[in-house]
Amino acid sequence: MKAIIYRDNGDPDVLRLVDRDLPTPGPGEVRVRIAVSGINPTDWKARSGASGPKRFPEVTPHLDGAGTIDAVGEGVDRSRVGQRVWLFLAAAGRPTGTAAEFTVVPAERAVELPGEAGFDVGASLGVPALTAHRALTVAEDGPRRLGPGALDGKVVLAAGGAGAVGHAVIQLARWAGATVITTISGPEKARLATAAGAHHVINYREGDPAAEIREIAPDGVDIVAEVALGANLALDLAVLRTRGTISTYGNDGGKPVELDVMRNMVLNTRFQFVVLYTVGSEPLAAAVEDVAAAVRDGALPVGEEHGLPLVRFPLDRTADAHRAVESGAVGKVLVDVTP
Numbered sequence: 001m002k003a004i005i006y007r008d009n010g011d012p013d014v015l016r017l018v019d020r021d022l023p024t025p026g027p028g029e030v031r032v033r034i035a036v037s038g039i040n041p042t043d044w045k046a047r048s049g050a051s052g053p054k055r056f057p058e059v060t061p062h063l064d065g066a067g068t069i070d071a072v073g074e075g076v077d078r079s080r081v082g083q084r085v086w087l088f089l090a091a092a093g094r095p096t097g098t099a100a101e102f103t104v105v106p107a108e109r110a111v112e113l114p115g116e117a118g119f120d121v122g123a124s125l126g127v128p129a130l131t132a133h134r135a136l137t138v139a140e141d142g143p144r145r146l147g148p149g150a151l152d153g154k155v156v157l158a159a160g161g162a163g164a165v166g167h168a169v170i171q172l173a174r175w176a177g178a179t180v181i182t183t184i185s186g187p188e189k190a191r192l193a194t195a196a197g198a199h200h201v202i203n204y205r206e207g208d209p210a211a212e213i214r215e216i217a218p219d220g221v222d223i224v225a226e227v228a229l230g231a232n233l234a235l236d237l238a239v240l241r242t243r244g245t246i247s248t249y250g251n252d253g254g255k256p257v258e259l260d261v262m263r264n265m266v267l268n269t270r271f272q273f274v275v276l277y278t279v280g281s282e283p284l285a286a287a288v289e290d291v292a293a294a295v296r297d298g299a300l301p302v303g304e305e306h307g308l309p310l311v312r313f314p315l316d317r318t319a320d321a322h323r324a325v326e327s328g329a330v331g332k333v334l335v336d337v338t339p
Contacts, residue, residue, distance in 0.1 A: 003060050003100035004318045009049030012319035012326075015061075023096065023104045025073035030107050032085060037098040037335040038064035038123035040164070044322045056095035062335070063091050065098030066113060066122025076107045085110040086122030088130060088288065092277060099318055101338055111288055114296050120310060124164070124302045124332045125291060130276055132168035133287035135225040135247035136176070138272040142223065142245070143176075146290045148297075151178035155217040157239065158182040160227040161193035161201070164332050165249055167308045168300065169225040170196040175299035181213055181221070183235070189330070196307030210238035220244055230255030237263060245270040308332050
C-alpha cells in the first residue's frame, strides 16, 4: 500500500510517499481503507516537533479521516466489515495515522458514517467537531451533552467562526438551540460564518465589537469558544456574563495571556482549556456519540456553501497540504487517498 511517512521532525519536506505492507488488525482493532484524510494544525505541529519530539522511529501522520472497514481483529463484530466510518485520534499514541491507503485503529475510534454523509464530512469531523463539543459542554450550569434543545436560551460566542473548529462550534451550538454570535476579520469570512449558521456576525476589526455583542446579548455571553485567548481576552471579558465560561482551544498569534485577577473574581469567570489528547475517556465518548447524532441529523455539512471550503490535495502532495494548513488556508484541507 501507499503511505506518507516521516522519520525526522522538520518542515513538510520530511514527508515521503513510500510502499508499506498492508497492516493486520489486532484484537479490538479494525482496518480501514482510507478514502479521505483530514489535516489539522496539530498534525503539522507533531510533524515539525513543535508539540514535542516524535515517539516512534517512523510516523504516518493525521488524526482524522474517513473510509471503509475492510477487516476486523479478534473481538470485533465481523458485520462491521464494509461499514463506512469516520476516524478520530487515529495517530494518537500510535505510529500510523490516516495518510495512507489503509490504517488500523481501535474499533471505538472508527465511528459509523450515515449513508447520507459523504467521506468529506467524515474526514472533517474528528478534531474540530470533538473539540467544539468539549468547548460547549464545560460550563458550570450548562449541559454535559449536546442535542436539540440542550443549549436553548444560551448565547455562544464563537471566536474565529471561519476556522474549522469555529465552524463546528457554530454548527453544533445552533443544532443544540443556542443563539450563536461569531467574530471574524473581514467580509469573506463573514460570508462563510453566515453560511455555517451563525445568527450574528461581528467584524472585530471595525467599530465597537463589544458594544455590538452586548446589544445582541445584554446580559452577556454564556460560553466563549476561544481560538486566540491572548489577543481576544479583553473582548471576551467585556461581553461575558457573570459566571460565564471561556473555553480555550488555542492561542493563535501567540500573544501572552495576562489576567486581571480581581476582574475575573468579580465575574466568577470559568476558564476551561481544551485539548483532546488528555480530555479523558468519558467526555470523549460522550462527544463522539453526540457528534455522530449531529451528523445523522445533517447538522455538520461541509463545503463552500456550508461555510467550510474544502482545499484538496492528492496523497503524493501531502507535503503541499501541510504547507497550506501552516500558511492559514481558509477552510478544511483534505488529502484524497483512494477513490
